[in-house]
Amino acid sequence: MIHQNRINKLLSQLDDNALIIISTNPEQFRNGDVSFPFRPHSDFFYLTNFQEPEAVVVISNHQCSMFLRDKDPAREIWDGARLGVADAPDTLKLDQAFDINQLETQLTHLIANDSVIYFDAKPCELDAKISTLLSDYNVNSLQAPLHEMRLIKDQSEIDTMQRAADISISAHEQAMKSVSPGMFEYELQSVFDAGFVKNRAQHAYTPIVAGGKNACILHYIDNNQPLRDGDLVLIDAGCELNCYASDITRTFPVNGKFTKAQKAIYQVVLDAQLAAIECIKPGVSVHQPHKIATQIIQQGLESLGLLSPGEPLTKFYMHGTGHWLGMDVHDVGQYQHNKQHRAFEKGMIITVEPGIYIRKDDKINSIYHDIGIRIEDDVLVTDTSHQVLTGNLVKTINEIETLMS
Ligand code: GLY
Numbered sequence: 001m002i003h004q005n006r007i008n009k010l011l012s013q014l015d016d017n018a019l020i021i022i023s024t025n026p027e028q029f030r031n032g033d034v035s036f037p038f039r040p041h042s043d044f045f046y047l048t049n050f051q052e053p054e055a056v057v058v059i060s061n062h063q064c065s066m067f068l069r070d071k072d073p074a075r076e077i078w079d080g081a082r083l084g085v086a087d088a089p090d091t092l093k094l095d096q097a098f099d100i101n102q103l104e105t106q107l108t109h110l111i112a113n114d115s116v117i118y119f120d121a122k123p124c125e126l127d128a129k130i131s132t133l134l135s136d137y138n139v140n141s142l143q144a145p146l147h148e149m150r151l152i153k154d155q156s157e158i159d160t161m162q163r164a165a166d167i168s169i170s171a172h173e174q175a176m177k178s179v180s181p182g183m184f185e186y187e188l189q190s191v192f193d194a195g196f197v198k199n200r201a202q203h204a205y206t207p208i209v210a211g212g213k214n215a216c217i218l219h220y221i222d223n224n225q226p227l228r229d230g231d232l233v234l235i236d237a238g239c240e241l242n243c244y245a246s247d248i249t250r251t252f253p254v255n256g257k258f259t260k261a262q263k264a265i266y267q268v269v270l271d272a273q274l275a276a277i278e279c280i281k282p283g284v285s286v287h288q289p290h291k292i293a294t295q296i297i298q299q300g301l302e303s304l305g306l307l308s309p310g311e312p313l314t315k316f317y318m319h320g321t322g323h324w325l326g327m328d329v330h331d332v333g334q335y336q337h338n339k340q341h342r343a344f345e346k347g348m349i350i351t352v353e354p355g356i357y358i359r360k361d362d363k364i365n366s367i368y369h370d371i372g373i374r375i376e377d378d379v380l381v382t383d384t385s386h387q388v389l390t391g392n393l394v395k396t397i398n399e400i401e402t403l404m405s
């Protein structure tokens with residue numbers, strides 16, 4: 001069933017004659033006849049709750065129409081059941097439905113003389129076709145109002161994201177309990193693969209399972225090296241459940257015990273992360289967590305003699321402290337208004353993920369070489385404060401060593 005309340009809220013922010021056109025994602029082929037599992041487009045799914053490929057929704061104040069694949073018994077033997085045009089209006093609560101093959105002939109009939117059209121073309125064949133059909137019209141972007149709505153999560157979205165977080169928490173705990181020296185990174189990844197699939201979830205993004213120096217490669221996804229005694233392993237893995245993401249990073253010792261040097265760096269990252277989370281509440285600048293995290297990491301690395309006063313921190317910490325989280329792991333929504341950092345509002349969900357990455361360098365004491373640590377949690381802004389959706393996952397040095405012992 002379509003989300004009529006979301007559609008109404010969106011329409012209420014647009015011209016009375018607004019006509020919204022949104023298509024879902026195309027099916028993507030991996031090679032030959034093999035396709036990737038289908039994932040609807042987030043904007044489309046947010047409004048329609050419809051999971052089939054090859055669909056376009058057309059929304060005005062008067063009616064909601066959908067173009068979709070019609071029933072096709074021969075194709076359904078191969079690809080599974082389709083809702084079909086005849087059942088779509090009742091099942092989805094639409095005013096009317098059309099065969100997607102009639103898009104060319106029918107779409108322009110839904111456009112009135114005074115329609116104000118909203119359409120954002122994605123780079124895909126279907127949207128290229130729609131763009132051609134709209135070539136004689138003025139077309140506006142829907143992104144600002146729609147993505148602002150997606151940025152503020154309602155209770156059902158928060159509940160789904162909490163379930164996604166819980167599934168990811170269990171897998172991270174299982175990984176900490178399963179790891180041992182000599183295991184390969186991909187074997188540890190398989191804990192997440194299994195943990196997600198058995199909960200009808202999937203990876204929200206390609207997981208990072210990075211032992212030792214691999215943790216200093218920010219987007220390491222090879223996950224094919226052995227895990228060594230004495231090294232840390234950084235795991236950035238989170239599941240997507242019903243099109244909502246979780247995003248968690250934990251870093252822990254392969255043999256269950258942090259070395260003194262690993263402890264020192266870990267504690268700096270943890271202090272930064274806890275302080276950054278602590279500042280989150282409505283009214284506070286969304287830049288504040290990064291400001292706090294960088295200050296604490298700068299001071300921490302200076303007291304360990306790894307940075308001289310004033311030396312740029314970007315040598316060891318070169319990414320932001322967080323991003324919006326929702327249907328997309330790097331979710332939609334502006335971080336600034338009029339070039340100024342905006343303030344947190346109730347219902348936003350942001351990650352907090354500071355890190356320190358120390359590559360081998362003759363100028364650095366070798367006990368710190370190849371240490372890469374990131375700690376990442378998912379934080380909901382509440383009425384007056386915040387709630388850490390991933391707060392049930394162990395995080396302090398003691399908690400991790402105890403769980404692993
Ligand atoms: N896992 C993606 C990120 O942390 O941004």
Ligand code: MN
Pocket residue numbers: 247323351353376
């Ligand atoms: Mn993240």
Ligand code: MN
Pocket residue numbers: 236237247248249376
């Ligand atoms: Mn992450």
